[in-house]
Amino acid sequence: MNKRLLSLDVFRGMTVALMILVNNPGDWGHIYAPLEHAEWNGCTPTDLVFPFFLFIVGASISFAMQGKVADRETITKISTRSLKLFGLGLFLSLFPKLDISVVRIPGVLQRIAIVFFVCSLIFLTSKNRTQQIIFASLLIGYWVLMTFVPVPDFGPANLEPEFNLGAYFDRMILGTAHLYKAAKTWDPEGLLSTLPAIATGLSGVLTGSWLQRKDKEIGEKLVSMYLCGCIAMALGWAWDAAGFPINKALWTSSYVLWTSGLALCFLASFYWLIDVKGYQRWTKPFVVYGVNAITVFFLTGLIPRILRMIKIKMPNGDEVNSQTWMYKNLIVSVFSNPYHASLVGALTVITIWLGILWVMYDKKMIVKV
Numbered sequence: 001m002n003k004r005l006l007s008l009d010v011f012r013g014m015t016v017a018l019m020i021l022v023n024n025p026g027d028w029g030h031i032y033a034p035l036e037h038a039e040w041n042g043c044t045p046t047d048l049v050f051p052f053f054l055f056i057v058g059a060s061i062s063f064a065m066q067g068k069v070a071d072r073e074t075i076t077k078i079s080t081r082s083l084k085l086f087g088l089g090l091f092l093s094l095f096p097k098l099d100i101s102v103v104r105i106p107g108v109l110q111r112i113a114i115v116f117f118v119c120s121l122i123f124l125t126s127k128n129r130t131q132q133i134i135f136a137s138l139l140i141g142y143w144v145l146m147t148f149v150p151v152p153d154f155g156p157a158n159l160e161p162e163f164n165l166g167a168y169f170d171r172m173i174l175g176t177a178h179l180y181k182a183a184k185t186w187d188p189e190g191l192l193s194t195l196p197a198i199a200t201g202l203s204g205v206l207t208g209s210w211l212q213r214k215d216k217e218i219g220e221k222l223v224s225m226y227l228c229g230c231i232a233m234a235l236g237w238a239w240d241a242a243g244f245p246i247n248k249a250l251w252t253s254s255y256v257l258w259t260s261g262l263a264l265c266f267l268a269s270f271y272w273l274i275d276v277k278g279y280q281r282w283t284k285p286f287v288v289y290g291v292n293a294i295t296v297f298f299l300t301g302l303i304p305r306i307l308r309m310i311k312i313k314m315p316n317g318d319e320v321n322s323q324t325w326m327y328k329n330l331i332v333s334v335f336s337n338p339y340h341a342s343l344v345g346a347l348t349v350i351t352i353w354l355g356i357l358w359v360m361y362d363k364k365m366i367v368k369v
Helices: 006-023 045-064 072-094 108-125 128-148 165-173 194-211 218-241 253-276 284-291 293-309 322-332 338-362
Strands: 311-313 319-321
Touching (some): 006 284, 045 194, 045 253, 072 293, 108 128, 108 293, 128 253, 194 218, 194 253, 218 253
Antiparallel strands (some): 311 319
């Protein structure tokens, strides 16, 4: 089997493109429901994006590090990459104000960095059976913490936004000044919920290792992936019904099982279609996104902030930032329905970056963090 699966690159590219779609609407006040996160409990298509990416991170680890050992050189490379990812995320939180006193410390890239680091070490230092045990232990342990351990200063264990154990740890360790500004008292990428996020990464590690088994036929691999995916989704749904709801903000154990199960089924489908059957002509738009995933995610977070710093004076004397000016004059002027306009704005961002990434791919410009 090839060291690099084309289906994995395609899956990564689709996930990143969807991530950009939901992160860059033309108007945050007009977003179609499937492109918004669930208000609290539940799971929309948007809530699948981040866990899918962490699943892919884990699967990529098993391919990239197969046969390697946990020596100083390898650990140094893993640590360096993790610090770079964390640093990029911290920079996005700082820019443009650069005020350390109120910078948000958790974040998407920061969580990716931690999951990559921990999952890499687990992969290098343990066997498959141990990884399965760690995966299950993280899910059960997090469930016990969140549903049985009383919350200091608040009372019994609960799963409310401000009063759950994870929110308490975020405030106690990080302080409210360094949390997600929209929530203020808790963070969706908080400290305690990073534990089940690591389990999401491990589900990808286990999947990648399974795909590389030389003693299994392709058909057996596919059937097992679909079966495990369906079982994981069923367990996630059952855990949700039993009182530990599917919830992205808390990254509940049921959420890990539900999203990892779906990711397994998606990857199995892409693997069969692309790597086994050879239907690859349609894949390039997603591949170009997949091979420069972190780069495009970082820049689509940075460039809008730069555009908002550039002011344009209107005929009536008012000033608007350049991003707003372009959106109103190039999109809203054509699409009167605000929801249509908002969606077109996001699709425009995706299309522009598709062109840029296509050129980069053809010129073999792959930026590695």
